[in-house]
Amino acid sequence: MSTAPLTRETFGHEPIDEYEGTPEGDKGATHIVCARCAWWTRWPDVGLYIGVHVPWPCTSAIVLGLVPREEAAQ
Numbered sequence: 001m002s003t004a005p006l007t008r009e010t011f012g013h014e015p016i017d018e019y020e021g022t023p024e025g026d027k028g029a030t031h032i033v034c035a036r037c038a039w040w041t042r043w044p045d046v047g048l049y050i051g052v053h054v055p056w057p058c059t060s061a062i063v064l065g066l067v068p069r070e071e072a073a074q
């Protein structure tokens with residue numbers, strides 16, 4: 001999926017469909033998130049970091065001007 005502008009540096013901040021290739025996606029559902037940004041939570045019991053992608057557009061994408069302001073305001 002490449003909806004990000006090719007002429008602009010995205011620094012990895014690009015919209016991806018987290019449901020792509022999943023049963024939910026096959027049913028037509030979408031869940032657009034930033035490919036780079038994630039909230040990381042540490043689970044000390046298991047010694048793991050669990051990352052959850054943030055909804056698109058992320059703050060960095062807005063600051064970089066990767067999304068129209070109108071879209072960002074929603």
Ligand SMILES: [Zn+2]
Nearest residue numbers: 013034037058
């Ligand atoms: Zn991002």
